[in-house]
Amino acid sequence: MDLPPQRSAGLARLQEFLPHAAAYARTRNEDRGPEDRSNVSLLSPYLRHRLLSEAEVCAAVLARFPHARVEKFVQEVVWRTYWKGWLEMRPQVWADYLDARDRDARDWEDHDSYRRALDGETGIGCFDAWVAELRRHHYLHNHARMWFASIWIFTLRLPWTLGADLFLRELYDGDAASNTLGWRWVAGLQTPGKHYLARAENIRRYTRGRFHPADQLVEDAPTPSGVERPARTDLPLPPAPPPLAGNPRRGLLLTTDDLGLGRLLAHGAAEAPWTAVAGARPEEREEGSRVPEVAAVREYRRQALADALPASGPATDHLGPARPEDAVAWAQRARLEEIWLPYAPVGPTAPGVAGIREALREAGYRVVPFCRQWDRLLWPHARAGFFRFRQSIEPLLDEAIATEEEAFAAAP
Numbered sequence: 001m002d003l004p005p006q007r008s009a010g011l012a013r014l015q016e017f018l019p020h021a022a023a024y025a026r027t028r029n030e031d032r033g034p035e036d037r038s039n040v041s042l043l044s045p046y047l048r049h050r051l052l053s054e055a056e057v058c059a060a061v062l063a064r065f066p067h068a069r070v071e072k073f074v075q076e077v078v079w080r081t082y083w084k085g086w087l088e089m090r091p092q093v094w095a096d097y098l099d100a101r102d103r104d105a106r107d108w109e110d111h112d113s114y115r116r117a118l119d120g121e122t123g124i125g126c127f128d129a130w131v132a133e134l135r136r137h138h139y140l141h142n143h144a145r146m147w148f149a150s151i152w153i154f155t156l157r158l159p160w161t162l163g164a165d166l167f168l169r170e171l172y173d174g175d176a177a178s179n180t181l182g183w184r185w186v187a188g189l190q191t192p193g194k195h196y197l198a199r200a201e202n203i204r205r206y207t208r209g210r211f212h213p214a215d216q217l218v219e220d221a222p223t224p225s226g227v228e229r230p231a232r233t234d235l236p237l238p239p240a241p242p243p244l245a246g247n248p249r250r251g252l253l254l255t256t257d258d259l260g261l262g263r264l265l266a267h268g269a270a271e272a273p274w275t276a277v278a279g280a281r282p283e284e285r286e287e288g289s290r291v292p293e294v295a296a297v298r299e300y301r302r303q304a305l306a307d308a309l310p311a312s313g314p315a316t317d318h319l320g321p322a323r324p325e326d327a328v329a330w331a332q333r334a335r336l337e338e339i340w341l342p343y344a345p346v347g348p349t350a351p352g353v354a355g356i357r358e359a360l361r362e363a364g365y366r367v368v369p370f371c372r373q374w375d376r377l378l379w380p381h382a383r384a385g386f387f388r389f390r391q392s393i394e395p396l397l398d399e400a401i402a403t404e405e406e407a408f409a410a411a412p
C-alpha cells in the first residue's frame, strides 16, 4: 500500500480503481487487509488535500459507467462533502471537540488502559493489528475505522475524543469533518438514537476470517441519551473565484486544505495569472494542537504541498508553518499588489489563515478571499441528515462537476 503524496500518483490510483468502481457497492465492506485494497479506491489522502478534486473523481467514474452502476461510489465521495458542509454550519462542534480532547488528554494521561490502546497492547487481536496498521500505513479501511472506534468507545471504555485525536494525527487523510463526525456517529452523538456496535461475527465475515474476536467485545450498550442537536449557523462563505481581471502583481497562497486551486484557477489562462505562489501549513503552529505531530504525516503534507506548487512560471515559496509576518514578508519580497486567499474550512488550518488574512490587510495588501464552486453549491444543503442532503444535491451534481471537471479534464 503506497500512497505517494503527488497528484500523478493520485491519478494513477484513480485509473487503477476505475475498472472496480462498478463492483464497489457489492464489495466495499470487505476489509481484505493492506495486501489487497482493490475493492476500495484509496483516494482519501488525495481527496483530503484536493490533489484530486471530488468533481474530477466523480466525472471519471461517471464517464466509465452509467450512473446507476456507480451510484454508491459517488454517494461515498459526497459523504465527504456532506460532512464538510455540516461542520461548516456548526463550528461549535469542532470547538467543543478540541476542548473535550484537551481535558480528556489531561485526565487520561496516566491511565494504563489508554496507554495500552495507543500501543496496540489490549489483547484484542484485531484492534491491536489495526493500531499497528494505522501507524505503519497511516490508513485504515472504512469498516475497520468503524470497528476500531466502536471497540475504543464501548469495549475499552475510552473517551471518543482521544480516539479521534489518534486518527487525526495518524491518518494521511485525517480531516476535521470526516474524522470528528465519523467518531461522533459511532459514539451515538451525531444521529440521536443511533450508535454503532462492532460485532465479532461481522468482523469475522468482513475480514474474510482474518480476525474473530469472539467473546471479547461489548456487543450490547445503550444508546447515549440526552444528545442535543447542535445549533446551526449561517454559512459564511466568500464568493466563487472572480474572473482574473487586469494584470496586477498577483499572489496565491495555498494551504493543505486545497492543493488543487493553483491548477484550477490557472487553467485556460494564456500565461500564469500569478506573479508568485506560496504554500503554507499554519496548522503546524496551532497553539495547544497536537495535529499533525506525527513525523510521517507532517512530511506527507509537506511533500503534497511541494507537489502543488507550479514547476515553472511564477516564483514559488514554501512558507512552512507560516506565521502572519512570514506571509507579509513573502508578499513584500514578491512585490505583490493582490493576494488570493482560499477559504479555510473549520479545522486546524482556519485560525492560522485568519491571522494571515488580517496581517496582509493591515500591511495594505488587497486580499481576495474566495471559495471553490463545488463547496459553494453543495455545502449549504448539509442542513439536516445525509439522506436529505443527497436528495437535494442530486439536481446540482452535474453542474457542480461541470464547473470544475472542465478545467481539470485537460490537466496532466
Ligand SMILES: Cc1cc2nc3c(=O)[nH]c(=O)nc-3n(C[C@H](O)[C@H](O)[C@H](O)COP(=O)(O)OP(=O)(O)OC[C@H]3O[C@@H](n4cnc5c(N)ncnc54)[C@H](O)[C@@H]3O)c2cc1C
Residues within 6 Å of the ligand: 028, 040, 041, 042, 043, 044, 045, 047, 048, 076, 077, 078, 079, 080, 081, 083, 140, 141, 142, 143, 145, 146, 149, 167, 168, 171, 173, 174, 175, 176, 178, 179, 180, 182, 183, 186
Ligand atoms: C471513525 C471514522 C473516522 C474517519 N476519519 C476520516 C478522516 O479523517 N478522513 C477521511 O477522509 N475519511 C474518514 N472516514 C471516512 C472513511 O472511512 C474514509 O474516507 C475511507 O475509508 C477512505 O478510504 P478510501 O479512499 O479507500 O474510500 P472509498 O471507499 O474508496 O471512498 C471514496 C471516497 O469517498 C469518501 N468517503 C468514503 N466514505 C466516507 C465516509 N464515511 N465519510 C466521509 N467520506 C467518505 C472519501 O473521500 C473516500 O476517499 C472516517 C470514518 C470513520 C468511521
